[in-house]
Amino acid sequence: MFKKRENVVEIEEGNLLSPKFDNDGLIPVITMCSQTKEILMHGYMNVEALKKTIETKEAHYYSRSRQSIWHKGKTSGFVQKVTEIKIDDDQDSIWLTVDIGNGASCHVGYRSCFYRSIPLGPIENGREVEMKFTEKEKKFDPEKVYKGQPNPTKI
Template identity: 85%
Template structure:
């Protein structure tokens, strides 16, 4: 589907897209909000998900736990409308900027998957580091939205 990776100069300085997928056929993706610039989530795409994202201008990811492509927001209604796609210098990581309206990107119900911060400073006991919730309200109730569906993550 994409151009074959042939030499470093072409990959780093060329104009043709030659993404590098890992041994599992995946490429990491960071997703940010087009309005606030905040990081919404981190996910993965396989070749098909990347192609669908480019073609439809809506984010598609590959679920490692379910081993299938998912159209982000198809169930919750918070579809990620892609505004821009960028790829890093060696083409092994993708950054997409999306519009989610007044919706959310986190399956837990928060706007961003990065809804907690980790305190910094001296660590006395790493087992007792208490995080701070940066988002105090969920955008939706996951129990209602995903009723009867498998949990999108596995521990």
């Protein structure tokens, strides 16, 4: 689908897309809000998800737990409209900038999947590191939105 990875100079300095997918056929994706610049989520894409994202201008990911393509927001209504796609220097990770309006990106109901902060400093007992919630209110109730659907996370 995309240009074959042939040499480092082309990959790092060339202008043709040659993404490096891992042994499972996936490439990591970090997604940022175009308005607030906050990180909304981290996910993965396979070739098909990347192609659909480029073509539709809406984020598609590969769900490792469901083993299928997932059109972000199709169920919740909070579709991620892609405003920019960047790829890192060795083309093995993707950075999406998306517009979600006043919506959310986290299946738990928060705006961002990064809704907790880990305290910095000495760790006396790793089993008792207490995180701080940085988002206080959910944008939607996951029980209502995803009723009857399998939990999208894999524990």
